[in-house]
Amino acid sequence: MQKLLHANKMALLPAMFLSLNLLFFLSQISHATDTISKSQPLLNGSTLVSKDGTFELGFFTPGSSTNNYLGIWFKNIPVRTVVWVANRDNPSKHKSNMLSLNKEGNLVLLSQNRSVVWSTNATTMVLNPVVQLLDNGNLVIRDQKDNSNNEDSFVWQSFDHPCDTLLQGMKLGWNLKTGLNRYLRAWKSWDDPSSGDFTSGVKLGVNPELAIWKGSVEYYRSGPWNGIFSSGVFGFSPNPLFDYKHVQNEDEVYVRYTLKNSSVISIIVLNQTLYLRQRITWIPHTRTWSVYQSLPQDSCDVYNVCGAYGSCVINASPVCACLEGFKPKSPQDWNQMDWTQGCVHSEPLSCGVKNRDGFRKISGMKMPDTSHSWINQNMTLEDCRAKCLENCSCTAYANLDTSGGGSGCSIWFGDLFDLRVSESGQDLYVRMATSDTDAKHNKHSKKLVSLVSIPVSLVLLLLLAFSYIFMTRKNCKENGIWTKEKDDGGQENLELPFFDLATISNATNNFSIDNKLGEGGFGPVYKGTMLDGQEIAVKRLSRSSGQG
Incomplete structure (x- = not known):
């Protein structure tokens, strides 16, 4: 036993x-679920999970593909949503892959035969490098002893190399010191994460703006940042979901967003199939993604759909119309709804001739393409106008910043492209011949003012006359009583004062013969002098006059 x-x-x-x-x-x-070191590689079948459990890094095979990729996705969303792919353009054909740190401190993805599939190629080295998946979805290489999570201390970070998804906190734009351009590139298809031809990023220039390209052709642009939002994008005004930040200085030009509620999952994705850049939000109770915003927003958002000086109005039919003071360059094409040739001035400009050119204000406009523009942050709008008039190539101007009542100066040279009416638009002052400017409309306004002011003046004169008569009567009533006299036809024709007999007798010296002026058909007329010196004529009616 x-x-x-x-x-x-x-x-x-x-x-x-x-x-x-x-x-x-x-x-x-x-x-160490969120971290690997030189001595602890990540094998196929294992994953890293961020400390808060939001993101997961591992190997995956999308859709019907047989290729193997290293990527990051939301851990707790049942519909696998991949937000970053390391080897998108160099997939592995094997399942036995390994992610590790090499002796130089770079992150390398090795295939089954241990050949390098992908690596970070960082040039900075630290003594004890580790790889960590942060709570915001950023995969970083940092020194093991540095837990600050300061991006300046990272040797490398996936946020500098986005794929098709912009997470909160990621920068979309340029590091001007290093030349690093962070932009989105769509997947080629739903089950192929390799680079498609649909990209989105910041278009550099004196006045940068967001843009989307199909290959090398510009497909959409947001309009320049005006201090509050981009002039061509709806939905960037205050909202309950996210805050939008635009940064432009000598070192960087980028945009980023932060979510107002930490429990909300919302991302921006560039969709190759639909040719849209979409903000989508996860709805837990329906277990689906909901589209919050899409760019382009409508057919008017397609780049330069109405040609030069053509404005797109989405609720109009047709949607394209020449700006006021302009006409179609090719009326025949325009009437066939081919707007590509755009519009030209109805009256030619007279550059250099004093007071021959002016400007017309057009409100609610998405600002034109900024490729050929100039800005000054300190100019007033009047300074901006004067600056534009100095240059024959200047075709429009506007405030650079619309916040706080407006400031700064934006000036455009050459034809104006990609115009549309926008609810987030602003005032644009377009150069044209004086006969087509607001000066002409001001003359019309002056005529209108004259037509209105003349009858108003007459009314005022009548009121003054009435007031004068009223005051005169009032003064007279203090000395006598007003009564009406009838003419020979029995019609009332005027009002005369009369006085009591004592007053009249005193004024005429008791009807003295010396005061008698003459005699009419109804009786004698006497001259009288009132106590205040006023001279009067008094008719004394005879008994046979029939007048009283």
Whole structure:
């Protein structure tokens, strides 16, 4: 019996030893689920998980593809949503891949035969490098002793090399010191993460703006940043979902967003199949992604759809119309809804001739393409106008910054492209011949003012006359009583004062013969002098006059 028990114990020892080793291995993995080091590579079938459990890094095979990729996705979303792919343009054909740090401190993806499939190629080295998946989805190489999570301390980060997805905190744009351009590039198809021909990023220039390209052809642009939002993008105004930030200085030009609610999952994805850049938000109770915003937003957002000086109005039919003061360059093509040739001035400009050119203000406009523009942050709008008039090539101007009542100066040279009416648009002042400018409309306004002011003046004169008559009557009433006299036809024709007999007798010296002026058909007329010196004529009616 004892021999049997001893045999059973001996049989259990290997199993116990294996279990202890497994527990130790699992404890090591659980302790470092978000980090790998030189001595601890990541094998196919294993993953890294960010500390807060939001993101996961591992190997995957998309859709019907047989290729193997290293990527990052949301861990707790049942519909696998990959936000970054390391080897998108160099897939592995094998399942036995390994991710590790080499002796130079670079992250390398090795195939089954240990050939390099992908690597980071970082030039900076640290003593004890580790790879960590951060809570924001950023995969970084950093020094093991530096836990600051300051991007300046990272040897390398995946946020500098985005694929088709912009996560919160990621920069979309340029590092002007190093020449690094962070831009989105769409997947080629739903199950092929290799680079498509649809890209989105910041178009550099004196006044940078967001743009989307199909290959090398510009497909969409946002309009320049005006201090509040991009003049051609709806939905960047205050909203409950995210805050949008635009940074432009001598070192960097980029945009980024931050979510207002940490429990919300919302990302920007460049979609090759639909040719759209979409903001999508995860809805937990329906377990689906909901589209919050798409760019282009409508057919008017397609780059330069109406040609030079043509403005697109999405609710109009047709959607394209020449700016006021312009006409189609090719009326025949325009009437066939081919707007590519755009519009030209109805009246030619007279550059150099004083007071021959002016400007017309057009409100609610997406600002024109900034490829040929100039800016000054300190000019007033009047300074901007004067600056534009100095240059025959200047065709329009506007405020650079619309916040706080407007400031700065933007000037455009040459034809104006990609115009549309936009709810986030601003005032654009377009150069044209004086006969077509607002000066002409101002003359019309002056005529209108004259037509209105003349009757108003007459009314005022009548009121003054009425006031004068009223005051005169009031003064007279203080000295006598007003009554109406009838003419020979019995019609009332005027109002005359009369006084009591004592006052009249006193004024005429008791009807003295010396005061008699003459005699009419109804009786004698006497001259009288009132107490205040006023001279009056008094008719004394005879008994046979029939007048009183």
